[in-house]
Amino acid sequence: MGSVLPCARESAQHRATKHETLSKLSNMNKIVLLCLVGLLQLVPAQRSYKAKFSDCGSILKIAPALQGSVSITAPYNSQTGRHILGKGKNVKICINGTIVPNSLPLPIAGAGLKTSAHGKLLLGALTVPLPVEFCDLKLDSCPGATPSCQDMKYGDEVQLCSALTVPTASPDVDVEVTWKVLREEVSDPSCETEFDLAKLKQKNKLPLVCINIPARVQPPRTRG
Numbered sequence: 001m002g003s004v005l006p007c008a009r010e011s012a013q014h015r016a017t018k019h020e021t022l023s024k025l026s027n028m029n030k031i032v033l034l035c036l037v038g039l040l041q042l043v044p045a046q047r048s049y050k051a052k053f054s055d056c057g058s059i060l061k062i063a064p065a066l067q068g069s070v071s072i073t074a075p076y077n078s079q080t081g082r083h084i085l086g087k088g089k090n091v092k093i094c095i096n097g098t099i100v101p102n103s104l105p106l107p108i109a110g111a112g113l114k115t116s117a118h119g120k121l122l123l124g125a126l127t128v129p130l131p132v133e134f135c136d137l138k139l140d141s142c143p144g145a146t147p148s149c150q151d152m153k154y155g156d157e158v159q160l161c162s163a164l165t166v167p168t169a170s171p172d173v174d175v176e177v178t179w180k181v182l183r184e185e186v187s188d189p190s191c192e193t194e195f196d197l198a199k200l201k202q203k204n205k206l207p208l209v210c211i212n213i214p215a216r217v218q219p220p221r222t223r224g
Contacts, residue, residue, distance in 0.1 A: 044052040046073040060097035069096045085166045086220025094161040101154040109150030111114035112187035113141035113163040122174040137164035141181050172218045181209035
């Protein structure tokens with residue numbers, strides 16, 4: 001038999017080296033993937049709770065609180081009857097409901113949905129008459145909307161999600177949080193400081209959502 005040419009031997013060696021290198025890279029990728037999965041499992045996900053709320057004039061048809069139509073990442077204290085808003089925490093809220101036919105102008109594209117939130121401080125038996133606006137939140141409601149704002153139609157089941165950051169400088173206090181999602185004829189990117197529904201409607205700002213949530217602002221819970 002004829003001898004194997006040197007170039008053929010080098011080609012075979014090259015293929016073997018290439019195969020070994022690819023095998024090592026594949027194993028490394030598997031190890032990296034397993035490490036990433038392990039890290040993700042160590043990161044605790046925010047838990048959502050059924051929100052206790054009362055409706056204050058929503059255009060959206062929202063089922064009663066016991067059916068879980070509104071969820072919030074603030075735990076509920078059954079002893080005080082209030083959700084705990086931990087200072088400095090990012091609190092997410094999602095509202096599910098149905099768009100009633102002819103209840104508001106559609107489509108929403110070109111107009112916009114805006115999140116508005118304010119709180120009334122409860123000091124014992126007294127309620128501070130002037131509400132305090134929460135402006136450290138995601139004002140644009142469209143990125144958290146399903147279906148998208150421009151695709152919403154009458155009769156649709158929709159979900160509206162947004163979030164706010166609880167002020168760290170707030171005192172420990174009971175608060176009645178009013179959460180609104182406003183359908184604006186002309187998109188206004190500023191924090192909403194008008195809270196009266198009648199006055200908002202005069203400004204062509206319709207309350208797609210208006211709910212009251214009993215809450216307490218306090219230091220966040222720590223896990224021992």
